[in-house]
Amino acid sequence: MLAPRRLALVLTTLAVVASALLQGCGDQQGAASTRASRTAPPPPAPRVEETAPSGVRLEDDFDLYQEWIDGFARRSDLALPSEWNLLESGERMPTGCGDATARSYLYCPADNQVYAGETMMSSLVDHDGVMAPGIGLAHEWAHAVQARAGITTAGPAVEEQADCIAAAWYDDVAHNHPALHLVGTPEVGPALTDVGAAEHGSGTDPAPDAAIAAAHRGIGACSDYFPERPLTGH
Numbered sequence: 510m511l512a513p514r515r516l517a518l519v520l521t522t523l524a525v526v527a528s529a530l531l532q533g534c535g536d537q538q539g540a541a542s543t544r545a546s547r548t549a550p551p552p553p554a555p556r557v558e559e560t561a562p563s564g565v566r567l568e569d570d571f572d573l574y575q576e577w578i579d580g581f582a583r584r585s586d587l588a589l590p591s592e593w594n595l596l597e598s599g600e601r602m603p604t605g606c607g608d609a610t611a612r613s614y615l616y617c618p619a620d621n622q623v624y625a626g627e628t629m630m631s632s633l634v635d636h637d638g639v640m641a642p643g644i645g646l647a648h649e650w651a652h653a654v655q656a657r658a659g660i661t662t663a664g665p666a667v668e669e670q671a672d673c674i675a676a677a678w679y680d681d682v683a684h685n686h687p688a689l690h691l692v693g694t695p696e697v698g699p700a701l702t703d704v705g706a707a708e709h710g711s712g713t714d715p716a717p718d719a720a721i722a723a724a725h726r727g728i729g730a731c732s733d734y735f736p737e738r739p740l741t742g743h
């Protein structure tokens with residue numbers, strides 16, 4: 510895997526500009542003022558480095574989403590898959606659940622791995638915004654969380670709970686990464702619907718609105734779909 514070449518967004522505060530302007534004024538006000546500024550230099554300018562997905566460099570975005578999902582999972586005591594796999598155009602990879610391709614977006618319980626295809630990532634960007642592939646990956650990760658919790662059936666309630674977990678992840682990311690506003694607000698509901706259609710065929714998944722509403726109450730609300738099988742602590 511190539512080294513990440515992420516879009517680094519450097520947010521510089523107004524304090525930097527103010528400091529530069531003051532320095533400039535000091536230089537024009539005579540030797541005493543200049544000496545004072547040399548003996549007492551201003552503190553280093555505060556810099557906040559933020560990273561955001563590009564929607565174009567899909568391999569870098571894939572790494573970034575993994576990092577964010579990993580962080581949320583650890584802080585929330587939620588399970589992770591044993592491996593994340595990214596498939597390029599034309600690639601075919603055997604899995605415990607049949608072959609994966611660049612059009613795949615799936616979690617395979619037989620090998621506890623997530624498989625994501627770049628063609629599907631591009632399609633999600635085009636339809637639902639730059640963050641949509643991450644929301645879809647979070648849905649696939651959610652199936653790994655469910656598997657570890659012993660939720661092994663299939664059906665609308667399982668998909669709705671996975672949507673809830675993915676939406677809770679997105680709420681967390683949006684809260685912790687303020688630079689995301691620079692790439693726009695994603696269409697969370699349509700992204701989840703499109704990923705569901707890619708997994709199971711259109712029309713087989715419930716509308717994710719209720720799941721997204723539940724997710725705003727935190728990951729605990731997502732456990733309420735199957736209260737006898739809590740999602741955390743596995």
Ligand SMILES: [Zn+2]
Pocket residue numbers: 648652668671705708
């Ligand atoms: Zn699903």
